Amino acid sequence: MRYISTRGGMTPRSFREILLEGLATDGGLAMPQTYPQYSKASLSRLRKMSYADLAFDILSHYIDDIAPTDLKKLIKKTYTAKVFCSEAITPLKTLEPGLHLLGLSNGPTLAFKDLALQLLGNLFEFVLTSQKGQLNILGATSGDTGSAAEYAMRGKRGIRVFMLSPHGKMSRFQTAQMYSLSDPNIFNIAIKGVFDDCQDMVKQVSHDESFKRRFHIGTVNSINWARVAAQVVYYFKGYFAATKNDSEVVSFAVPTGNFGNVLAGYIARQMGLPIHQLILATNENNVLDEFFKTGIYRPRVSSEVKQTSSPSMDISKASNFERFVFDLVERDTHKLSALWQAVERGGEFNLQGTPYMNRLAESGIVSGTSQHADRLKTIRDIYKKYDVMVDTHTADAIKVGLEHRTPGVPLIFLETAQPVKFAEIIQEVLGREPPCPENCRGLERLPQRMDVMHVDSDAIKDYIENRCQS
Numbered sequence: 001m002r003y004i005s006t007r008g009g010m011t012p013r014s015f016r017e018i019l020l021e022g023l024a025t026d027g028g029l030a031m032p033q034t035y036p037q038y039s040k041a042s043l044s045r046l047r048k049m050s051y052a053d054l055a056f057d058i059l060s061h062y063i064d065d066i067a068p069t070d071l072k073k074l075i076k077k078t079y080t081a082k083v084f085c086s087e088a089i090t091p092l093k094t095l096e097p098g099l100h101l102l103g104l105s106n107g108p109t110l111a112f113k114d115l116a117l118q119l120l121g122n123l124f125e126f127v128l129t130s131q132k133g134q135l136n137i138l139g140a141t142s143g144d145t146g147s148a149a150e151y152a153m154r155g156k157r158g159i160r161v162f163m164l165s166p167h168g169k170m171s172r173f174q175t176a177q178m179y180s181l182s183d184p185n186i187f188n189i190a191i192k193g194v195f196d197d198c199q200d201m202v203k204q205v206s207h208d209e210s211f212k213r214r215f216h217i218g219t220v221n222s223i224n225w226a227r228v229a230a231q232v233v234y235y236f237k238g239y240f241a242a243t244k245n246d247s248e249v250v251s252f253a254v255p256t257g258n259f260g261n262v263l264a265g266y267i268a269r270q271m272g273l274p275i276h277q278l279i280l281a282t283n284e285n286n287v288l289d290e291f292f293k294t295g296i297y298r299p300r301v302s303s304e305v306k307q308t309s310s311p312s313m314d315i316s317k318a319s320n321f322e323r324f325v326f327d328l329v330e331r332d333t334h335k336l337s338a339l340w341q342a343v344e345r346g347g348e349f350n351l352q353g354t355p356y357m358n359r360l361a362e363s364g365i366v367s368g369t370s371q372h373a374d375r376l377k378t379i380r381d382i383y384k385k386y387d388v389m390v391d392t393h394t395a396d397a398i399k400v401g402l403e404h405r406t407p408g409v410p411l412i413f414l415e416t417a418q419p420v421k422f423a424e425i426i427q428e429v430l431g432r433e434p435p436c437p438e439n440c441r442g443l444e445r446l447p448q449r450m451d452v453m454h455v456d457s458d459a460i461k462d463y464i465e466n467r468c469q470s
């Protein structure tokens with residue numbers, strides 16, 4: 001498998017060559033040249049497989065420059081009952097016949113990002129060790145992504161993580177989750193500022209090309225191709241768990257921010273998985289719902305971004321969306337580049353009246369928006385009706401999913417976080433504490449370790465330099 005850029009300016013590369021990179025060399029995103037195809041007959045071969053075997057079958061098409069025996073070992077080491085708290089890895093819970101919850105949040109940080117990042121940590125370590133390389137991951141977090149990255153990279157050879165977070169501004173649970181890590185390769189830096197200050201500091205350090213090269217600075221953001229590929233697997237797993245034979249179709253309802261989660265579903269559908277609809281759910285930051293309803297893509301400026309009770313979906317633009325539009329414009333790199341030039345100048349694009357609108361209708365993606373009051377109502381309804389607690393992001397998916405339900409087609413809601421991560425809201429709505437899974441009990445009582453620093457990117461560079469010499 002070779003990878004090309006959405007903007008057309010990169011000579012085809014292998015998986016290893018794009019694994020550690022962020023943007024492609026021309027500013028676009030890496031995409032596989034083709035999608036491997038699964039026929040009905042090959043689906044029946046996959047149906048009975050364990051999660052790890054299924055992951056190997058699917059991912060070995062995309063990762064063909066790591067020896068199969070090594071890749072299999074890395075995947076088996078990642079998707080274990082110990083790390084994800086069940087043999088199924090992503091257990092399916094049936095609410096009523098034809099309505100299911102696919103549990104993606106049983107990993108170490110209790111959110112679905114673990115499913116991709118845990119594999120990424122093992123892939124990074126393997127590739128860096130074989131190349132005798134080093135990587136210093138620099139990131140900013142308001143909670144979820146940072147902890148998933150730290151739990152994926154803790155103890156990994158050749159890798160250090162420098163994670164900036166706003167001092168005193170994360171929830172108690174998130175703070176405990178990150179700051180209680182004691183691995184010597186994890187550096188939590190609490191910044192006396194807000195999340196935007198942390199993000200700006202990362203940008204400033206990243207603009208210093210010579211510093212970046214000297215200290216092997218990298219990121220693990222959501223545009224990493226391996227993360228998207230790893231997420232394709234749970235769509236297959238969910239399909240098999242909710243159906244009895246390979247002539248059935250299902251729909252998925254997907255809570256989306258950066259378009260990573262739903263992109264993986266779209267790719268699964270392109271690979272031959274019988275998906276009827278992908279129901280995309282956004283919160284009040286509904287850039288994507290707007291696009292799928294009108295054909296107009298209008299990213300917001302950061303001051304327009306609303307802080308919501310499903311905070312992991314609070315985005316101004318959807319960083320993976322370019323990959324979907326690449327296919328929509330039939331992989332015409334000139335067209336794609338022209339659209340994104342408009343976006344990067346602070347503008348928008350409009351596909352109304354173009355033939356691309358027909359292709360949009362064929363993509364299987366429909367969309368809707370869920371707001372704060374909808375989340376509260378959904379959490380209450382689901383608890384009353386099924387005795388099941390869901391978090392605010394999953395509630396967004398359920399609300400929009402039910403609006404688009406097709407009679408006779410099983411509907412699978414992707415559960416992306418555990419309610420305990422948003423205990424304050426659950427308490428407010430249901431008047432009781434959400435259960436705390438075994439792997440994080442007592443977390444808040446563990447000693448915490450972090451360095452407090454001012455908003456000063458030069459001081460961060462010194463900090464990194466000092467830690468890299470020891």
Ligand SMILES: *Cc1c(COP(=O)(O)O)cnc(C)c1O
Pocket residue numbers: 111112113144222255256257258259260261262312313393416417
């Ligand atoms: C990141 C996240 C999402 C959105 O995923 P995208 O890949 O950005 O679409 C949804 N729910 C939770 C809990 C998340 O952490």
